[in-house]
Amino acid sequence: MSVQVGLVGKPNVGKSTLFSALTLKPAEAADYPFTTVEPNKGVGHVRTECPCREFGVECDPRNSVCIEGNRFVPVEIMDVAGLVPGAHEGRGLGNKFLDDLRRADVLVMVVDASGSTDEEGRPVEPGSHDPLEDVRFLERELDMWIKGILEKDWERTARRASLEGLTVYEALEDRLSGIGVSREDVEKALEALDLPEDLSSWSEEDLEAFASEVRKASKPMVIAANKIDVEGAEENVERLKEELDYPVIPVCAEAELALRRAAEEGLVRYVPGDSDFEILDESRLTDEQKRALEFIRGIMEEWGGTGAQDVVNEAVLGAARRIVVYPVENENKLCDSEGRVLPDAILLEEGSTARDLAYKIHSEIGDSFVRAIVIRPDGSKDVVGEDYVLSHGDVVKIQTA
Ligand SMILES: Nc1nc2c(ncn2[C@@H]2O[C@H](COP(=O)(O)OP(=O)(O)OP(=O)(O)O)[C@@H](O)[C@H]2O)c(=O)[nH]1
Ligand SMILES: [Mg+2]
Known part of the structure; x- marks a missing residue:
């Protein structure tokens, strides 16, 4: 999911x-x-306005549910x-x-x-009891958890960054990718701080500050x-x-x-x-x-x-920072090949492009992407290229070669 x-x-x-x-x-x-x-793991839902109302159509959702014009899009919840x-x-x-x-x-x-x-x-x-204290201690526990992961093999991480030709970013990303930390998260964290470039000279406090910034960026x-x-x-x-x-x-x-x-x-x-x-x-x-x-x-x-x-x-x-978009195969009937209207609601990261959506649907569709058509509630259609940045609520047809 x-x-x-x-x-x-x-x-x-x-x-x-x-x-x-x-x-x-x-x-x-x-x-x-x-x-x-x-x-415990289960499926919950994001609630968002379904385009069916604005477009004046009756939708037939497949991967989500529409209740009275509200589209419920599944997400995974973990307790x-x-x-x-x-x-x-x-x-x-x-x-x-x-x-x-x-x-x-x-x-x-x-x-x-x-x-x-x-x-x-x-x-x-x-x-x-003051709940504010609980927030502070939980932040600290999360930071110390990340710091612990960094520290575990710190010398090796530092050595890789200097001797094996990895950039500082690569070395840190490598160490933290297992907990869902991306390159951008590492970059963001390093940008927010003014830390020595040589990892082996980082102090305890440097590590802790970095762990905290990485946590904010990635979680x-x-x-x-x-x-x-x-x-x-x-x-x-x-x-x-x-x-x-x-x-x-x-x-x-x-x-x-x-x-x-x-x-x-x-x-x-x-x-x-x-x-x-x-x-x-x-x-x-x-x-x-x-x-x-x-x-x-x-x-x-x-x-x-x-x-x-x-x-x-x-x-x-x-x-x-997720948005919901609605891919369709038929830009006039807003349906898929089986005739289902507005069948799927797809969660994407903000800033995702038409090409990203194509890849999310299927790698073949991503590979053979030609152009996309954004369909507006008034019936007008905008033809856009692969770099078009999607908006929340967009209804899109992807055209392939
Ligand atoms: N008054 C009130 N009590 C609640 C509410 N939500 C949960 N509780 C009660 O709080 C207690 C703890 O609820 P749980 O859901 O077991 O809490 P938890 O955070 O999962 O607890 P652990 O699994 O032990 O970490 C139970 O007695 C619940 O009935 C609420 O909205 N209002
Ligand atoms: Mg519980």
């Missing part, structure tokens, strides 16, 4: 609850630390074990969870905005400020927004999970990401369920929704 989103954070903040809500896959959730040991301070030295479940994150394109740091869990995830009085992050249903969470949400450079999204994972399950059972009509829901058949609900749904409605009114869908959107379309 194209994009992988990793849920990270200390124990007991609601990672598995959010995971279940996003994927509707069961994952054990309980009010004690280290409920999750093995990572890993909680981490505690010192994890990079083996505390708690140690580095295991970190290794599970190697392939992640973007991280969602789940924090307990209600402040009702201490730094190791043990339940405490609501409001007594962009958003904060899911969970448990907003608990009294006092609002204050923490505001503070997190003020203090942090990451996008902070207020979330009630439990509400999203309850709504999605209720929708699955046909009790409510709820499109993930909507700011409200509709009860379908009051008579099928117990009094307890009615009360729970009214409570959820109250939270959604206050916050504009449960926030769970916003987390995925902000992570993938925001932090990970």
Whole structure:
């Protein structure tokens, strides 16, 4: 799958609850630390406007789903074990969870905005723990993890850069490619810092600073400020927004999970990401369920929704800078060879070109690319070359030789 989103954070903040809500896959959730040991993997979705509305056509999606003009595009979601301070030295479940994150394109740091869990995830009085501290320590754990990987074979890396004729970039990229760090990430990190060119003269601090910049470049992050249903969470949400450079999204994972399950059972009509829901058949609900749904409605009114869908959107379309485009084979009917209208929604990195899209569809289509046609909602068509930079929402036909 194209994009992988990793849920990270200390124990007991609601990672598995959010995971279940996003994927509707069961994952054990309980009010004690280290409920999750093995990572859970599942399919969640980015929500984006489907072109079917603007084009006035009825779509027939194949790789995605359209609900009332909203296209849901699959992404991989991974829920890993909680981490505690010192994890990079083996505390708690140690580095295991970190290794599970190697392939992640973007991280969602789940924090307990209600402040009702201490730094190791043990339940405490609501409001007594500062979630900002948890963000800081998690950043540090990630940085130390990357630093550890660099340090492991540092002398050899430094030697390769000077004796084997590799550039500094190549030597560092080589060392870090296993955790999803690209050449551009390395370049970005080195540019942000003023480090000696000779790797063998890097100090501990140099390594640490570099690890931190590489982490920011290769694992962009958003904060899911969970448990907003608990009294006092609002204050923490505001503070997190003020203090942090990451996008902070207020979330009630439990509400999203309850709504999605209720929708699955046909009790409510709820499109993930909507700011409200509709009860379908009051008579099928117990009094307890009615009360729970009214409570959820109250939270959604206050916050504009449960926030769970916003987390995925902000992570993938925001932090990970992805766009969604719609390749078609017939530029008049907007369909594929089987007549399916707007069949596929493809996630690409921002800045991708028409040729990149062609290669993403099939290497042969990439090789035999001639030109592309971008189809506009008013029916007009722009013929573009291989270097055309795609926009979010583009409907494109690739012409091959
Ligand atoms: N009030 C409230 N509680 C929540 C919410 N989301 C999760 N919880 C509760 O928080 C506790 C921990 O949830 P989990 O999903 O197991 O947390 P986790 O981060 O996966 O925990 P570990 O696997 O131990 O790292 C459970 O009791 C959940 O019911 C929420 O939105 N509001
Ligand atoms: Mg868990």
